[in-house]
Amino acid sequence: MDLHSVAINGVVSAADAARLGIGPYELRRLCALGLLRRMIRGWYAVWPPGHPLPPWQGKTRWESQHNHHRLLTAALVRSFDGRAAASHGSALVLHAGRLHLVDLATAHLCRLSSENTRHRKHAVLHPSINLPVTEVAGLACVPPAVAAIQVGLIERAGAPAQPIASLVAADGFLHDRVINLADLAGAMDVFRGHPGIPAVRSILAHADGLHESVGETLLAACLRGLGYHFAAQARHGDYRVDFELVGEPVIIEFDGLGKYGADLADPTPDDLRRALGREKGREDALRQTGYVVVRITWRDLHTPKVVFEKVEQARAQARRAHASTH
Structure with missing residues (x-):
């Protein structure tokens, strides 16, 4: 052996x-x-x-960080032998949740029967949340809805808490039907009185599970912040689009490269080229029905002004097209 x-x-x-x-x-x-x-x-x-690869490595830097964090969390939870459970971003990793602004260099656990907080290298041990825990592959873990809220309440490397992290995680769990809105509301009650919970509660009012990726959730938040009214996952014949402006023939798509090979376990460059070709055909078909299609990239999301300019250009193009036919 x-x-x-x-x-x-x-x-x-x-x-x-x-x-x-x-x-x-x-x-x-x-x-x-x-x-x-x-x-x-x-x-x-x-x-x-x-x-072919050690379990702490992956095919990308992100996969390697994710795999290493999962193993770090497993070691910590097992070392506490029933006295602590994975929490915050570490619980999201175990629950296969969506991650945004989560520090994968540091694992987080909650004690199960103590109010003490402890910091050690690469790990933070939080006080008990007085809530039954669940298990993932035999590892004690806070429930998904609780973890989704926790990541929006915690400061990261001295920076303020980021409630958007909670929206990304909650949207993913809702989309995958891991939780429902009642689970989310119940989890928020656990953190009643926490100084950051009003901001998290406010942003989670927009959690609906309609968005299929982290990028789509962030784009929806960006569009709301810019004052746009839109429908998510709107149907157009055989096609479904990420966003459509209400009352205007403008379609907004999140252009995350990963979506093109999402149905393949290990897409090759040829697979991605074929997927991009199909996407171009889909976009051409939508344009032929009179819609203007605007694509937003990850880089655009870092600068809301760029998103605004792209959408406004599409709106102006749609108005010109409408005027030329009337």
């Missing part, structure tokens, strides 16, 4: 290793060889034989 065969949630403890006759020297050697990675004191992630 070796370490990967006794790993749970991808991690083993030094005590697990000792029972197999593997001591501190051998653990250090295995870490040096890249077969183990030390997550916290006394806990290690294991690279199972036959896997």
Whole structure:
């Protein structure tokens, strides 16, 4: 028997290793060889034989950060042996939730029966929220709706809390039918009196689960902030569009590259080119029905003024087209 065969949630403890006759020297050697990675004191992630990548790595930098955080959270939760549960962004990771403005370098846990707060390297232990916890793959974890609210209440690296993080997470869980609006309302009651909850409650009034990605939720928030009235996921014949301005023939699409290969496990460049070709055909068909289509990119979202200018140009184009036919 070796370490990967006794790993749970991808991690083993030094005590697990000792029972197999593997001591501190051998653990250090295995870490040096890249077969183990030390997550916290006394806990290690294991690279199972036959896997092309170690579990703490991914095909992209984002995947690597996400995978490492999941293993770090697993090690921490197991090390507390029933005395703490994953919370905040760490709970979102375990629940496969949508992440925005979540610091994956730091894991967050809630104590289950203590009011003490503790900070350690790469981890924060919060007081108990006096709420039953759930489990994900055997790991204690706060419920999805609670985690969604927590990420909008916490400061990040000294910066103010970002309620938009709660909207992104809640929208994702609602879209995937992991939670409903009643779950969200009940979770907000848990944080009644928290200084940041009014802002989170206000932004979560817009959580509806209609948006299919982080980018779409952020674009919807941006459009609302700019004063636009729109319908999300509007139907046009065989097509469904991200946003349509109310009363105007203007369609707004979020142009996140990931959406084009979303139905493929590992899209190749040729797959993406074909998907882009289909998307162009779809857009041409929409234009032929008299609509102006404007595309908003991730970069645009960082500058609402750019979004405003693009939408206004589309509105002006639609007005000109209307005037020329009347």
